[in-house]
Amino acid sequence: MQINDTCCPHNHEHCITNALDQAEKLCQKQGARLTPLRRQVLELVWQSHKPVGAYDILAMLSQTQERNAAPPTVYRALDFLQTQGLVHRIASLNAYIGCPHPEQPHESSFLICEQCRTTVELDNAVISTAIAQATDTSGFLINHSNVELTGLCPNCRKPD
Structure with missing residues (x-):
């Protein structure tokens, strides 16, 4: 599980390239059109592992267009990117983050650092199973699930 670039170095350009390649393939498969603007918005969302707000994206676009x-x-x-499963909305932050596995339907669970805002999507079947069992027991039909867990990432927990 990747928490952030500082504590877990990785090639972030690879994340962006992979996300854009997946988006192209997924949209083509679904008959959806990934316009240059939609692609650019997706690329801006993927600039870091931190959720980004719509007005932040707007400000970045105004610098490049x-x-x-x-x-x-x-x-x-x-909205298009979310409908295609390419981004998730983090409700508590009113912001968006890229989905690392949009080709698979899944329930979303996130670890969100309260200090640096680094966010990690959990791919944990136990959480999804527990939610499914609880809803089956109650007879509730879920349309959408988004679990947000907040706290401090390993980097922010380190004493100075």
Whole structure:
């Protein structure tokens, strides 16, 4: 499990390239159109392992585009990316993070550092199974699940 670039170094450019390649293949397979703007928004979301807000994305876009994008444009791109399973919305932060495995339907569980905001998506069948069992017992039908666990990552827990 990757917590952040400082405590667990890795080739982050590989993360971005892999996410964009997966997005292209997934959209093509689903007959969805990954426009240049949607692709650029996805790339901006993947710039770090920290959730990014729509207005932060808007500010980054305005630095890279000849014309300024409007908030509805960014929200439409994020809605598309979320519908395709390419990003997740972190409700507690009102922000978005890239999904490392969009080709597999899954329930989302996240570890979120309260200090540095580094966020890790957990791929844990035990959590999904527990949620499924609890809902089966109660007869509740889940449309969407998003478990957010907050605390301190190993880097932020280290004493100075």
